[in-house]
Amino acid sequence: MFRFLSISALLLLTNTRTAAHQKPYFKPTKNYIFPSTSIDGIARIDTKIGNQALDRPYITRHNSSSYEWWYFDAISSDGQSSIVITSFVSPLDTYENQSGLQLLVQIVSPQGGLYDDTIEYDKDEKLYISTKGDTSNGILNNGDFSWIGKSDLSEYTLNLNLPKYNISGTINLFSLAKPFVGCGPAQKDANTSIFWFFNWINVIGDAVAVVDIAVGDQKVAFTGNGYHDKNWGPVSFIPYVHHWYWGHGRVGEYSVVWSKMFLNDNTTKAGGWISKNDKIILSACFENDDSVVIKPLGNNITDPPKKANNTHNIQGFDITINTGNEQGIFQFQLKKNIRINGELGTYARWIGNFTGGQLGEEDSQIGVAVTEQMGPFVF
CATH class of the missing domain: 2.40.370.10 (AttH-like domain)
Incomplete structure (x- = not known):
């Protein structure tokens, strides 16, 4: 209309x-x-x-x-x-x-x-x-x-x-x-x-x-x-980025956004954002460290990826975010329901079930999430 x-x-x-x-x-x-x-x-x-x-x-x-x-x-x-x-x-x-x-x-x-x-x-x-x-x-x-x-x-x-x-x-x-x-x-x-x-x-x-x-x-x-x-x-x-991961999800009381960008010069920068009932627990970037770890799951997976068109075997992702404060560590997992493959194999998206929470107090509920891999931009 x-x-x-x-x-x-x-x-x-x-x-x-x-x-x-x-x-x-x-x-x-x-x-x-x-x-x-x-x-x-x-x-x-x-x-x-x-x-x-x-x-x-x-x-x-x-x-x-x-x-x-x-x-x-x-x-x-x-x-x-x-x-x-x-x-x-x-x-x-x-x-x-x-x-x-x-x-x-x-x-x-x-x-x-x-x-x-x-x-x-x-x-x-x-x-x-x-x-x-x-x-x-x-x-x-x-x-x-x-x-x-x-x-x-x-x-x-x-x-x-x-x-x-x-x-x-x-x-x-x-x-x-x-x-x-x-x-x-x-x-x-x-x-x-x-x-x-x-x-x-x-x-x-x-x-x-x-x-x-x-x-x-x-x-x-x-x-x-x-x-x-x-x-x-x-x-x-594209000339500067090798690949990156990004995603967002919700499970129980937690809303989460994560990202990690890997440059061709081996620099990395990750972002972590966690909210609980509209109260911000974390909103920060981390450079060249493992405060945010995004690990693809499945058989015969190369991590980090070396080439395009190499995402077919990915069945999900583990996402670990270390807040570096009194909130400690959060662990989440996305299990694939549907995978969407993008043009030239340099883009893929997964939607699926989302579980996890604060380490030791993971929420038993199941939510949903989406995550993407862009790159590698090399052929």
């Missing part, structure tokens, strides 16, 4: 939405249109949260190498279905006749993958983004994809309307966690850089997700876990 929604109508709709626990905001409302006029030379990259919306664009004018995206996902509570939507501005592989805008949609059900592709947009097709408070609101190409967030980041409503691909529906995310940057809390002067070429803000580390999507005559409807983050940088990370 949002296909012909104008940007002014979106702003009016956003202004009329209220949150029960909404606080007053004094951050300026801003509007952006992409693609913007490209520049030669170095693109200006914001790496501080500052006094503007947390979920805003951090690159307002791109050059030929800069990139930025808004990422959303949801996993069903049985670990059998998932949806991923990513809206790209000036992504890593823009072609000459295109605007740089892309929309990645991946929909998985117990019957397998229903849709997994990236839609390319021409130069006359636009992405409109507005901000209010800390949130962003976006409309891509007159409503192919739109998102509307509450100004306190408590809720996002996503709408897909892709008649060409027989896809339509909505996703609601109700946040269960406070936002954070890659290496700590999302405070005013927080730095968003993981490495100089890669910035990360986690807008919603965990959420209750309500999904109602139709793909042709097949319905994908579930409740489960939701998530939203964003990344950006001045140049492609």
Whole structure:
């Protein structure tokens, strides 16, 4: 129903939405249109949260190498279905006749993958983004994809309307966690850089997700876990990164996000975020140590991976996070239900059951999680 929604109508709709626990905001409302006029030379990259919306664009004018995206996902509570939507501005592989805008949609059900592709947009097709408070609101190409967030980041409503691909529906995310940057809390002067070429803000580390999507005559409807983050940088990370792991899950009272990036120069940086009932236990980065260990499980697995197309035997992951404080060590395990293989074998995703907790006090409940391996970017 949002296909012909104008940007002014979106702003009016956003202004009329209220949150029960909404606080007053004094951050300026801003509007952006992409693609913007490209520049030669170095693109200006914001790496501080500052006094503007947390979920805003951090690159307002791109050059030929800069990139930025808004990422959303949801996993069903049985670990059998998932949806991923990513809206790209000036992504890593823009072609000459295109605007740089892309929309990645991946929909998985117990019957397998229903849709997994990236839609390319021409130069006359636009992405409109507005901000209010800390949130962003976006409309891509007159409503192919739109998102509307509450100004306190408590809720996002996503709408897909892709008649060409027989896809339509909505996703609601109700946040269960406070936002954070890659290496700590999302405070005013927080730095968003993981490495100089890669910035990360986690807008919603965990959420209750309500999904109602139709793909042709097949319905994908579930409740489960939701998530939203964003990344950006001045140049492609592919020449610098060998591989990385990332994932998020919930089990019992714990919400967890983990990541570990391995560079070609043997540098590593890991991130660990753990929340219990909306109280942050850990939000930190660790460089060149084993505070965060992500170990793939299965037969005939090479760890670390040496080549692409080498993820078929992975049946799950052990995730160990040493907080380095009085909370001690947390151990979690993801057991694969479904594996999704990406293009060229340099990307794979697993969704499945998630167990664990604080060492010695592991929760007996079973939750769900998703994790990814990107790379190795060598062939």
